[in-house]
Amino acid sequence: MAWNGVVGRQVMNLLLQESTAITAVTRGPGSAALPDDVQAVSGDLFRPQWIEAALEGVEALQISPRATGPGLGELLRLAVRQGVQRVVLLSATTVEHPAGEARFAAQFQHAEDLVSSSGLDWTVLRLADFAANALAWAPQIRSGDVVRGAYGRAATSPIHETDIAAVAARALRGGVPPGSIHTLTAPQSLDQVEKVHLIGAALGRALSFRNSRRSTYARACSRKGCPRRSPTACSAPWPTTPTAPDPPPALWKNCWADPRAPSPTGHATTHPPSAADAPPIPTTPHSPHTKTGSPPMNLALWIAAGLLTAVALAGGISKTFIPKARLAAQHGGEWTQDASTGFIKTLGVLELLAAIGLTLPAVLDIAPVMVPVTAACWIALMVGAMITHGRLGQSRLVLLNTVYLALAIFIAWGRFGPWSFSS
Ligand SMILES: NC(=O)c1ccc[n+]([C@@H]2O[C@H](COP(=O)([O-])OP(=O)(O)OC[C@H]3O[C@@H](n4cnc5c(N)ncnc54)[C@H](OP(=O)(O)O)[C@@H]3O)[C@@H](O)[C@H]2O)c1
Incomplete structure (x- = not known):
């Protein structure tokens, strides 16, 4: 797994609690920041042939399409050759609820296709946007009570990373029927205005969201590497994801903007649930219950x-x-x-x-x-x-x-x- 990701770190914490052996891939120099009992492998997953030896004896792979990029097909072939049994893919809800730039949904879909035809036992987790995405607002919240952004009424059902990790860890251990796709969202659809208010409530501050001009936002997007030719697509609203009709309460115990969760000011810490606590995974498709107001x-x-x-x-x-x-x-x-x-x-x-x-x-x-x-x-x-x-x-x-x-x-x-x- 790419341990240095938002989800990877949480999964690693859960598996370590159960003394599961972990091999973690990083492009950096390696193990300095890792616990002693984690085997660190330095390598670029875009060129997975360099890490083939590290796959020997590995039982299950957690795949982040962003980290594997074009190397995913080759990585899966090497995994089969080295006797890996299972693969858990971190995909995205945009595959089934298209929004934003089509190329992102297409990349996730391609990764799902590769995984499901790999010959390994596979589990696909389609994830709503992460609660941790709100950390992008941290600098603004540290310096004032107004968060500026675009598309204030665009809604998602943001999910906490520890909830994702609980399900991923279970799937890595083989606790999920192979060949299944699971859409993971939190039970509540929230737009950006509401998210900022919730963060304010958790911090005891009166925060508000203010819309920037769309063109300003598009320019900021394109400075961050979005294609210049499609600034409008780049600044399209975040995907609106469905909420679960009957959320299993335990799955959502790390509520969005939970004061225990990593706070935008970076002071609070998170208490990840044990993987064994993970609730039954919803296997039926969620009914699309989107925010209706907007x-x-x-x-x-x-x-x-x-x-x-x-x-x-x-x-x-x-x-x-x-x-x-x-x-x-x-x-x-x-x-x-x-x-x-x-x-x-x-x-x-x-x-x-x-x-x-x-x-x-x-x-x-x-x-x-x-x-x-x-x-x-x-x-x-x-x-x-x-x-x-x-x-x-x-x-x-x-x-x-x-x-x-x-x-x-x-x-x-x-x-x-x-x-x-x-x-
Ligand atoms: N954020 C969201 O709202 C959201 C929603 C749905 C799905 N997703 C998807 O969920 C997956 C997990 O996301 P995440 O935020 O936990 O981040 P991630 O992409 O799993 O992890 C980022 C880490 O992966 C490592 N990495 C990146 N490229 C690499 C490469 N070529 N070779 C080796 N390691 C590489 C880097 O660590 P080092 O610096 O140590 O190399 C980087 O810090 C991603 O594929 C993401 O697209 C995200």
Whole structure:
């Protein structure tokens, strides 16, 4: 196993409690930081032929696809040749609940395919995002009460590493039926705003999450090595993972933001459960029970913007390109008789601009704040239209304007507020 990973360390702790012999791989110089009874092997798992000798006498392998990279197929062949019996793969929920960059899901899927066709007894653990990922916020939390990030309402069911380790350790010992796939998530779906509040509660501080602009976040992502050509994919929301329908309570004893867990300030310590304590592993697929608040509201806002765009486009084209006399002859166009051609065409151009502003900035992720700004302008336009049609006694048109006004208020509220594009 790659012992220096978040999960690897926890699994090693559990197996050491049971005096299980461990061989740990590291690219570093080796055993300095390891307990005496762990055999350290220095090597690069991308080139597993260099560590073949270390596989002799090994009963079970724990595989991290990130650590093995393109060397996984070769590592598995060598493992079979050296008489290894079992392999436990740390995969990800993105295989079954695609989100984020497709290449990550594809890499995990490829690793699962290699493992399941290796000839070894295999167990695949599809993991939700780790509780320890929140440690990325530690520097911000040390220096203030505000955590900045993007996609504050993107939700996952983060799982504590010691829970993963308890299941992995059991699987390594052969306590899991071979040829099985297990999705491991915590029972609670949490968005980033909620996670920060929970950390604050655990620390006794009032922490809050603040959305950065998406473009700022994408730039930060690309500085960390994401491909420049796909900054939008790079900054896509974290995967929303399902929660377990009937969580076996013992499995989730290391709750997210548990004060016992490693704290973002780095002071508290964790108490890993014994592998023998590990509860029965859920073998049935979890029902996809995702956080319901975010996507429907976001979708409703997109639909509202789409409808208003269509209305603005139709109104803009007719006012800009249809002659005044023809407009005046149409039902509802009577008001144009008393208006100058210049005024009508100006209104038409404004409506065309509104059609652009209501959707394109968000679609292209260029100044998306223009969406609610346009909606606010549309509100003013509709108030004017309602007054004009009201004076002419056109109550049906006033009603129609009221509907457009309501849509615009909805968009302005949602996109300036809780469903802002910088979330
Ligand atoms: N974080 C999440 O939310 C999440 C969610 C689902 C799945 N996963 C997956 O779960 C797995 C376990 O993650 P983890 O965070 O515990 O980290 P990990 O990838 O298992 O461990 C990281 C350690 O692996 C070692 N390593 C990396 N490349 C290596 C190489 N070429 N040869 C030898 N050793 C190498 C390094 O240790 P040395 O520096 O000592 O060499 C590194 O510190 C990963 O594959 C990850 O992609 C993560």
